[in-house]
Amino acid sequence: MASGWHLAIGLNYQLDTPATIRLGGEGHRVLIQPCNELGKQWDQLHQQSEKNFKIGGKVTAYLVTPGVFERRHNGQAMCRPYPWEWKLAHTVNGNQNKDDKSRVLVSAATAKAVPISCRIRDNEDQSKSIPAPQVFAAPSGSQYYLNKPQYLFADPDNPEAQKFKANQDAKAYHRARRLLDLGYSELLWIKWKEN
DSSP: OOOTOOOOOOOOOOSSSSSEEEETTEEEEEEEEEEEEEHHHHHHHHHHHHHHHHSSEEEEEEEEEOEEEEETTTTTEEEOOOOSEESSSOOOTTSSSSOOEEEEEEEEESSSSSEOEEEOOOOOTOOEEOOOOEEEEEEEOEEEEESOOOOOTTTTTTTTHHHHHHHHHHHHHHHHHHHHHHOOOOEEEEEOOOO
């Protein structure tokens, strides 16, 4: 990183700062310290986003962090640039139900997928790991126009989450939830204003 530049990250626990931690898949050592002003700005943005979600109506969802939208199909992981649970609002063939209220995604604007390579820890020896299959994420800055806000599959605020945890979707739910907990797929909701 260039001299004088900084990188902002969100942590969900308190550290004695300044502190040195390892960051990223390659474990680069970084010095961290709090930035209360940035934290206040983020809190204001997040509160407005939550308010816009609850109001409903047409919205734009802005992807703040890379979005990993992965599902397993016939034993193979498939990634796409928008959440699998968001059905396209416009039907593409006659077999689709045009009156389906869950059809909310009108359009998406994104760029080239970001490859993310993880590691899998050995169950018997936690100090050992191997490269995991590569995952592809929608890049930060991707935007989605929806007829109404819709929760992500594994969002802890999703009222359907308990149902997903308890049925055949449990493995997919826990995998998706782990990615959310790691900070992927963070969305800000922006109220759509008609001209």
